[in-house]
Amino acid sequence: MDSGSSTVQFPSPRGSLTTAVSSSSSGAQRKMSADSERSLHTRPLTDTAVIHKTQTSTMSTGAGDSPAYQAIERGSLYSLDYRVFIKGPQGIVSPWHDIPLFADKDKSIYNMVVEIPRWTNAKMEMATKEPFSPIKQDEKKGVARFVHNIFPHKGYIWNYGALPQTWEDPNHVVPDTGAKGDNDPIDVIEIGSKVAGRGAVLQVKVLGTLALIDEGETDWKLVAIDVNDENADQLNDISDVEKVYPGLLTATVEWFRNYKIPAGKPANEFAFNGDYKNRDYANKVIGETNEFWKALMKEASPALNTISHVPEAVHQATDEAAAAAVESTPEHGASAALPGDVDKWHFVQG
């Protein structure tokens, strides 16, 4: 595609509390140059200007991701100052709040924000307390967190991320699990053939869900497949997964059960005896967490950062605030060193 073309049709990047907006888009183009984006706007985009004044890195976020969004790296990978902001056609957006939950509501296709590419170890997550919720390196006591490799696995064994416009309310006890929400957007594992990029926005079908009970909190893990995956047509419900990927669901339970053991924590537990719930159940859970998110966005003094472009949100984003959020982070630099033991294999007896 000609980067100077003005005929590019952008999907709407901003969701709404009342209307699902499709972010699906045709065409093979993965990344859009800032020039082509700017050509579509007549008003100055402060955040875009900032991006080009300071050093950033835009990433190709992987095959099949939405061309509407770009990942913009700041700081140094693996260090605590690392941030990935998401830029939509109209500028910096909050991937948590501003990317619509649905890519296609009629077909139950969701947008998924990839935080952790398959086979990597760095624990990354959207910063729910920071404006524009950039993806950041998770930390514990000031130290960057990496998951250990649990034999026979290498790092995360799926593309891991979250659904935008969802929130697992920590004040709500989930009746079926008896445990409160974990205060985060709902997590997704994407089981397709490709390794997605950090910050990619995938369009996924949700096939089912596992109810991890992590330190007493309900932490749903949705199982999903990129709709552009070569196997997507064969996967329509949780019962299809064993046929196409034999062993993967069992390995997934083992992974979640054991992954914190090398760090000295106990094995995780599960509701429903570790059984997966099906697609319909998962879609219902997503709907509930979407409602919790809508309520959060209407709070005057929320505990988390809800600045967004969502029309009904109490805390409205401005281009100036977006520029300030990006500017408050260091320029993109060289990656920090990985911990010396990140490649070690841990043999946990099941």
Place this chain on the structure above:
Amino acid sequence: MDSGSSTVQFPSPRGSLTTAVSSSSSGAQRKMSADSERSLHTRPLTDTAVIHKTQTSTMSTGAGDSPAYQAIERGSLYSLDYRVFIKGPQGIVSPWHDIPLFADKDKSIYNMVVEIPRWTNAKMEMATKEPFSPIKQDEKKGVARFVHNIFPHKGYIWNYGALPQTWEDPNHVVPDTGAKGDNDPIDVIEIGSKVAGRGAVLQVKVLGTLALIDEGETDWKLVAIDVNDENADQLNDISDVEKVYPGLLTATVEWFRNYKIPAGKPANEFAFNGDYKNRDYANKVIGETNEFWKALMKEASPALNTISHVPEAVHQATDEAAAAAVESTPEHGASAALPGDVDKWHFVQG
């Protein structure tokens, strides 16, 4: 270490057909600058001069590797022109012929040349038909070869390489397996905690061996541990492996059985019903392949390239030949693209 220091003590880099030469070395230094190396020699090193005239890349080859050797990259990673030459204190050497088999013969500690780092997919091997046997990208019908990921595994699940100064003679039927040798140096899997660099020279203890029968040829896979690994003291024979790394030996058999299936080949078979032979057996096998190699080095017209610095070898290396070998390869460039399906997981039903 001061790169200009002239007090560095080098281990001897060159083996002999009659005397085992230790290549073990103390000190934390991993890489030696060309300057410090040159300072030790009074004669001009043509190959060193070439290296600094043309573009090369020296790699840090990983923790615990011998500081006596440096890996020198040429061409483009993942392309067919990629080569890794090995440079010892006195210049370019053949890692197959010139690195001594033993790091410490009295303790049965061997040198191992790492060809494939754990968790990578590119099939690399020493080029036995090329002068100075650089590590190269293996190819099939003009296409670079990558191993598929077989669930639950990611790429090679150990550091993979070979023992120098060994040869599995294709004219010799191994009595215990009934199958001829595969015409290569003997293969080793190193099961330690660290990911080794491509071209690293590790000092390993051999714990046992598996007899893969690959397309009718005996293809020994030695099981070894880096003597500097944190678990090395606990691992002294094949029976120790299950205690320290439960499941790894079984996974290894599965891996070798299945790894060519996605490429349309049949499952590999094993001698001894897939059982591992112990340390003593493995050491005996190594001794035999070392004898075959010695005989090969005395052949006037060998089918493989035997140019070396080994004193008794018929075909003696010269600095000019080493320079020509390096110069015949392209300068080190950017990596070629990985195949689009390299990250796919294949689910092979066992």
